[in-house]
Amino acid sequence: LFLLFFPPQVLLLACAEDLECVPGFQQKVFYIEKPFEFREDQLVLNLKFDDCKGNNKLNFEVSNPDFTVELDGSLVALKNVSEVGRALFVHARSEHAEDMAEIFILEANEKRGALKEILKLEGNLGIPRQKRAILATPILIPENQRPPFPRSVGKVIRSEGTEGVKFRLSGKGVDQDPKGIFRINEMNGDVSVTRTLDREAIANYELEVEVVDMNGKTIDGPVRLDILVIDQNDNRPMFKEGPYVGHVMEGSATGTTVMRMAAFDADDASTDNALLRYNILKQTPTKPSPNMFYIDPEKGDIVTVVSPALLDRETMESPKYELVIEAKDMGGMDVGLTGTATATILIDDKNDHAPEFTKKEFQATVKEGVTGVIVNLTVGDRDDPATGAWRAVYSIINGNPGQSFEIHTNPQTNEGMLSVVKPLDYEISAFHTLLIKVENEDPLIPDIAYGPSSTATVQITVEDVNEGPVFHPNPMTVTKQENIPIGSVVLTVNATDPDTLQHQTIRYSVYKDPAGWLEINPTNGTVGTTAVLDRESPFVQNNIYTALFLAIDSGNPPATGTGTLHITLEDVNDNVPSLYPTLAKVCDDAKDLRVVVLGASDKDLHPNTDPFKFELSKQSGPEKLWRINRLNNTHAQVILLQNLKKANYNIPISVTDSGKPPLTNTTELRLQVCTCKKSKMDCSATDALHISLTLILLSLLSLFCKSF
Numbered sequence: 001l002f003l004l005f006f007p008p009q010v011l012l013l014a015c016a017e018d019l020e021c022v023p024g025f026q027q028k029v030f031y032i033e034k035p036f037e038f039r040e041d042q043l044v045l046n047l048k049f050d051d052c053k054g055n056n057k058l059n060f061e062v063s064n065p066d067f068t069v070e071l072d073g074s075l076v077a078l079k080n081v082s083e084v085g086r087a088l089f090v091h092a093r094s095e096h097a098e099d100m101a102e103i104f105i106l107e108a109n110e111k112r113g114a115l116k117e118i119l120k121l122e123g124n125l126g127i128p129r130q131k132r133a134i135l136a137t138p139i140l141i142p143e144n145q146r147p148p149f150p151r152s153v154g155k156v157i158r159s160e161g162t163e164g165v166k167f168r169l170s171g172k173g174v175d176q177d178p179k180g181i182f183r184i185n186e187m188n189g190d191v192s193v194t195r196t197l198d199r200e201a202i203a204n205y206e207l208e209v210e211v212v213d214m215n216g217k218t219i220d221g222p223v224r225l226d227i228l229v230i231d232q233n234d235n236r237p238m239f240k241e242g243p244y245v246g247h248v249m250e251g252s253a254t255g256t257t258v259m260r261m262a263a264f265d266a267d268d269a270s271t272d273n274a275l276l277r278y279n280i281l282k283q284t285p286t287k288p289s290p291n292m293f294y295i296d297p298e299k300g301d302i303v304t305v306v307s308p309a310l311l312d313r314e315t316m317e318s319p320k321y322e323l324v325i326e327a328k329d330m331g332g333m334d335v336g337l338t339g340t341a342t343a344t345i346l347i348d349d350k351n352d353h354a355p356e357f358t359k360k361e362f363q364a365t366v367k368e369g370v371t372g373v374i375v376n377l378t379v380g381d382r383d384d385p386a387t388g389a390w391r392a393v394y395s396i397i398n399g400n401p402g403q404s405f406e407i408h409t410n411p412q413t414n415e416g417m418l419s420v421v422k423p424l425d426y427e428i429s430a431f432h433t434l435l436i437k438v439e440n441e442d443p444l445i446p447d448i449a450y451g452p453s454s455t456a457t458v459q460i461t462v463e464d465v466n467e468g469p470v471f472h473p474n475p476m477t478v479t480k481q482e483n484i485p486i487g488s489v490v491l492t493v494n495a496t497d498p499d500t501l502q503h504q505t506i507r508y509s510v511y512k513d514p515a516g517w518l519e520i521n522p523t524n525g526t527v528g529t530t531a532v533l534d535r536e537s538p539f540v541q542n543n544i545y546t547a548l549f550l551a552i553d554s555g556n557p558p559a560t561g562t563g564t565l566h567i568t569l570e571d572v573n574d575n576v577p578s579l580y581p582t583l584a585k586v587c588d589d590a591k592d593l594r595v596v597v598l599g600a601s602d603k604d605l606h607p608n609t610d611p612f613k614f615e616l617s618k619q620s621g622p623e624k625l626w627r628i629n630r631l632n633n634t635h636a637q638v639i640l641l642q643n644l645k646k647a648n649y650n651i652p653i654s655v656t657d658s659g660k661p662p663l664t665n666t667t668e669l670r671l672q673v674c675t676c677k678k679s680k681m682d683c684s685a686t687d688a689l690h691i692s693l694t695l696i697l698l699s700l701l702s703l704f705c706k707s708f
Contacts, residue, residue: 021052023155024099034105038077047073047090051097063089065335083331086270089230091142098153100140100230133160133220136209139191142230143199156189156209165219171207199229200266231268237276237327239263239341246345250313252304258345261300263327277332282324285317293323297332302343314382319347349384351442355392356380356453367463368426377416377456379438388441398435405434418458426464427500434458469495469506469551471563479568482535493525493563495551504553511562512548515539520549535569536603544568573608573659579667585683587676593640595671600634600655608659610634617652626651644673
């Protein structure tokens with residue numbers, strides 16, 4: 001073994017400086033080269049422990065149960081051991097002292113660096129290279145110690161004696177949270193722990209120790225005191241990242257990595273306490289092989305170990321495997337703690353089976369003139385129904401030149417739904433033969449191809465039905481002038497029977513005639529008028545009048561066809577223009593004598609409408625009271641020639657359209673002359689005044705007649 005000890009001159013220097021016996025291991029840290037194997041009963045190294053009081057009831061404990069320390073300090077292996085981890089810890093306890101030694105196990109290429117680290121004496125061992133008044137070597141305390149407490153764990157030494165001085169300890173774990181874990185005997189420097197430590201909570205404490213006089217004044221220090229908590233295997237490995245689900249394609253090569261399992265151990269990662277090894281405890285189901293998978297004990301990688309032929313999803317009892325994975329610390333040794341998790345592995349499908357029709361020929365019957373699904377084609381596919389390797393895609397590869405058929409996949413059943421999308425005609429063809437092909441959404445793997453079973457024939461029989469007659473053309477259009485004489489012929493309709501083999505007769509009738517203007521000869525289909533056609537009728541839309549007619553054959557039962565007739569009506573000048581408004585008001589003292597703007601409208605179409613001609617009828621009396629001025633083709637303005645007294649006046653106005661011949665309409669414009677004060681118009685007395693004047697005139701006229 002390659003064994004590193006502290007240089008003798010350093011140890012002699014320390015002993016020369018520290019005249020008192022220091023309880024504990026005389027050397028606390030060792031570095032040894034890792035052998036190929038630690039052999040049973042072979043000496044590893046010698047440890048020296050001295051409690052300075054005779055070592056009564058001395059007992060040693062080793063962190064690795066494969067090793068022991070004999071009473072003389074010899075560290076030996078209890079059996080042949082090849083893996084021990086990176087370090088061993090030896091805990092020694094007697095009636096009067098307790099200490100911990102560390103043995104670091106190095107690979108061959110680590111010796112040079114380890115030696116350099118050892119020679120850094122100040123930082124690693126706490127042994128001063130220069131003389132110091134306070135000697136505070138690092139203290140190592142195992143976690144999870146049992147009562148009683150407080151328990152002495154180390155000692156701080158002052159080379160100049162302790163008379164008249166006191167030791168003072170401070171830092172995290174003393175006077176800082178968590179407080180009260182450590183304390184020091186003020187008189188002799190003994191350091192004790194007051195409770196159980198947990199390395200996973202706090203792994204080390206950096207304290208300061210100083211020497212003060214009786215008044216509390218610092219004499220020496222402060223000096224750093226490191227307390228290291230030695231790990232014990234008190235944490236089980238845990239799987240924290242679940243659920244663990246992996247996928248592997250069926251037929252994958254042996255050794256294909258499926259997934260990685262990773263557990264966590266809260267213990268010291270540099271010790272065997274957190275050195276994990278993985279193992280498969282159970283596989284469900286166990287067919288076709290109880291050992292379908294293997295897990296790398298160090299990495300946690302799960303790989304396939306069966307041949308690609310056994311990894312066949314279609315022949316498996318279940319495409320889902322559940323593995324109970326165990327993680328054990330202490331490098332997998334029997335004394336290690338364990339944790340388990342379940343890994344679910346799904347065997348993914350690949351398209352290694354072509355869909356096949358359940359039979360080579362399908363039959364279907366459909367009535368002519370009917371659309372919709374006529375037959376469902378069934379297929380079988382051994383691939384996973386949840387994937388594109390199972391979902392079918394159908395196509396018609398022959399027998400559909402007129403595109404009368406379509407086929408779609410039923411997403412629930414995977415069946416092919418063959419439909420008629422264009423009505424079939426029995427008289428043209430009573431039979432149809434289609435060739436259908438089925439494929440998958442996903443392509444087949446290279447060594448699989450679609451075979452004869454992936455095509456099928458569909459024989460379709462068309463049944464004859466009594467079809468209704470068909471109008472030619474439909475719709476029918478004709479143009480006529482409105483107001484043609486009653487009894488005029490509009491047109492003769494023509495309908496034929498598609499059932500040419502049945503030799504049926506056809507009769508005609510009116511189906512819808514909104515205005516009641518038409519009739520039809522039931523035998524020859526001649527359409528005539530029974531009333532005047534009026535383009536301005538509310539039944540006419542955009543100059544077009546629409547009527548429907550029926551053609552009924554002599555079948556049993558009879559079949560009916562419907563024809564639509566559009567009559568475009570040409571306009572004639574048969575509507576007089578109308579005038580608006582017919583009432584106007586004006587103030588009796590108005591300065592603006594432009595009374596009202598009149599407009600004219602006509603139900604007829606151009607050129608039987610504007611430009612309109614506006615005229616005043618002859619005015620009575622010696623003076624003319626108003627005039628009318630044309631503004632444009634459709635509007636004129638009435639203007640008073642003088643202010644009038646409060647009264648009602650009727651002004652006859654004639655308006656003439658531009659038709660040939662033109663039509664004239666005379667309308668009286670009622671003009672109310674009102675009293676206007678403070679922007680308020682009072683027309684209340686005009687009616688009474690107008691009535692009074694009328695009565696006077698009638699009375700005078702009556703007297704005049706009687707005199708004759």
